[in-house]
Amino acid sequence: MREDEYLLEETAVRKLLDEVREGRLPVDDALKMIKGLSYEDIGFACIDHHRGLRKGLSEVIYGEGKRAEDIIAIMERMDAQGENILVTRVDSAKAAKIQEIFPESVFHGAARALTFERSRKSPGGKGTILVLTAGTSDIPVAEEAAVTARFMGNQVETIYDVGVSGVHRVLGHWDRLNEAAVIIVVAGMEGALPSVVGGLVDCPVIAVPTSVGYGASFQGITALLGMLNSCAAGVTVVNIDNGFGAGYAAGIINRT
Numbered sequence: 001m002r003e004d005e006y007l008l009e010e011t012a013v014r015k016l017l018d019e020v021r022e023g024r025l026p027v028d029d030a031l032k033m034i035k036g037l038s039y040e041d042i043g044f045a046c047i048d049h050h051r052g053l054r055k056g057l058s059e060v061i062y063g064e065g066k067r068a069e070d071i072i073a074i075m076e077r078m079d080a081q082g083e084n085i086l087v088t089r090v091d092s093a094k095a096a097k098i099q100e101i102f103p104e105s106v107f108h109g110a111a112r113a114l115t116f117e118r119s120r121k122s123p124g125g126k127g128t129i130l131v132l133t134a135g136t137s138d139i140p141v142a143e144e145a146a147v148t149a150r151f152m153g154n155q156v157e158t159i160y161d162v163g164v165s166g167v168h169r170v171l172g173h174w175d176r177l178n179e180a181a182v183i184i185v186v187a188g189m190e191g192a193l194p195s196v197v198g199g200l201v202d203c204p205v206i207a208v209p210t211s212v213g214y215g216a217s218f219q220g221i222t223a224l225l226g227m228l229n230s231c232a233a234g235v236t237v238v239n240i241d242n243g244f245g246a247g248y249a250a251g252i253i254n255r256t
Contacts, residue, residue: 045074049081056255057152058083060244063090063114068097075102075116085116086151088144088244111143111243115151123155125254127181129247131156132170132197134163134187137212141243142186145208148247149184154254164192177201182250186243188212191223198232204253207237208246 019025040047051059061074071087071094078085079102087098095107095114105116129149133142139160149156157180162170170177170193177183177200185194186208194207207230209223216222220240227237238245 040077042073042077044070047074047077049078049083052083057248057251058085060148060248061085061087063087063094068094072098072101079116079118082118084118084120084151086148087114087116088112088148090114108143108147110140111147112140113144113147113244115147117151123150123153125154125181125251127254128155128157128179129182129184129250129254130176130180131158131184132162132186132193133158133160134185134189134193135212136161138186138188138210141208141210141241142184144243145184145186145247145250146243148244149251149254152248152251154251162193163187163189164196167196170196174200182206182253184208184246184250186210186246187227188220188223189217191226194227194235194237195230195232198230198235201234203234204250205232205235206246206249207235208243209237209240211241 016025016030020027020030040049048059051057058078061071063071075085089112091112092107092109098114099105099107102116105114107114131142131146133139142158142160146156146158157176159173159176162173177197180203182204183197183201184206185197187193188210189212191209194205198205207227209220209227211220213222224237224240227235238249
């Protein structure tokens, strides 16, 4: 952000605060206006510092396709604003470079994600978010969902490898299924598990198709179409391999 942009933004904020103090602008109206302000242009990225004010979670950095030094530059500006940071789709080599600058950050290898938290949120929300997978090959996507939901301050539990080829396995977790506030179901192949779970519980079910499977799975398209055509009510679907999107949606649903 250039100095003149910062001064213009500070002037606008001060004007809003003066109007609130003088009673000419209601607090709620001022809050709505402030939510639309404040992004920082660092040349190759425009960082939305007010994402947390609008959405309840700071801007998340998508690490794939970015150089480690670019991720670090974004993180430094976010850290200067006191924001907690989540980086998704980051490999171990990039994570190692990031941790040289941010040694307190945590790399979640299975999830391919990195978190940096100055002020960790205590688990909250209406209840527990439960993450299921059909098979063990779906775990990386499920872990991305779990890391995201925990980063948002939710209590998260996981149950892995309970797909429909042995449906008695998921039925063996009946109590945990019915105690969950939101359930994320991650599956590849034919993508049948979300329909099974959706027919058993009364909470929202978020289905995540994965690119796991042989040729006719078409890198997850078969699972995606199967989930979109689920006959179970209350099942919603995110994009292929989008564990982050599922974790984020579950976090919003579970918010008090």
